[in-house]
Amino acid sequence: MRKIYNILTLSVLVIMFTFIGCASHDTAKIQAYNQFAIKTAQVGLWNEAIYRWKQIVSIDPDNAAAHNNLGVAYEATGNIQEAEAAYQRATELDPDSKYFRINYRRCRLHIRRSGAESSDKTPKDEEQ
């Protein structure tokens, strides 16, 4: 009986560690991708950075930081509408992050200053 109990405990632990291992592998991968993307962005290789952050989003679609960073990259490459959508998604996923909100606000100001604002926006959108 004791032997069975030991085997059962061991197998449960093995399964648990396997799951944790898989999860931590993904987390480590995301971390590595993100660090690499930030480094490439800092030297101006925005397309490479976009590719990495897109990969992060495909692994973890609810990663607010990745959406935010993707927004920055889109904005730097001139894709303002996509940048706005990415920032919006980031602020939806993490409404408490002041950095996401700052980026989003600055992006909307950028849209206004660059004259790229679409005419179909409602005044309510403007106030936000």
Place this chain on the structure above:
Amino acid sequence: MLKKQHFPFSQRLQQVFQLPTKLIPTCFIVLISFTLFSCGKKFARVPINIKVQSEIDINTYSNFAVLPFVSDKNTTKLDELPDDIGPEIAQILRSVLGRQKHFEVVNKQETDRIMTGEVIEDGWLTDTERLSELGQYFEVKGVIVGSYRFYTDTRPRRYYGERYSPQQQRYIMDYQDYMQKTYLLSLRVMIIDVDTQKIIWDESYRQSSAEAHNIGSFVFSQMAPQQTTMRELSKRAVTDFTRQISPHYEQEDRFLMR
């Protein structure tokens, strides 16, 4: 003979968790390292280029005639400034605007030819009808006119610092009096729409530069020609104006999350 005791795995785990005294230092180290790791910056600041549109409609106002600037009537004329400083400011503006791909500017020779016999005065700035007529001669959409005010402001100043005293063999607090002479330029720039005779742009640009003098150098600076300073300040003011009316890029920071 002692027989080696074998505990089931769960009991061993229990034994491990029943030894908090051994775990406390480990937990402490882990906590400190986590705290230190989390102290690192969570974000990276990156500058990105932002396109800023012109504050005027560059599709409509694509060509300009720049008339000589006039001295502001509210100020007393400075003797040391030559009369041709107004045309010189206009020429600086022509060359700076001409470098922008969105604008065409009537050159100096053409402007002088059409303006032959005309004396530009303060009253011109408000006479939009006349300016509009001139603009039609030049075949442009906008006429740029303006006025300048150049003056100096001199104030005594005291600079505090430390100097080494050989007598006292230590650093002592010391001060030095000097005259701070500030050159100030206020440049008013107006754009008149030739078709509607309306003023579409009316802004003042202030620029200043300061220099320190002792009594001797101050006297000399009062006599010295000031065109170079005036020209430098005009360039800066004109650049500010051009920047506002032409599309350009500005750098702005964004936050990347680590």
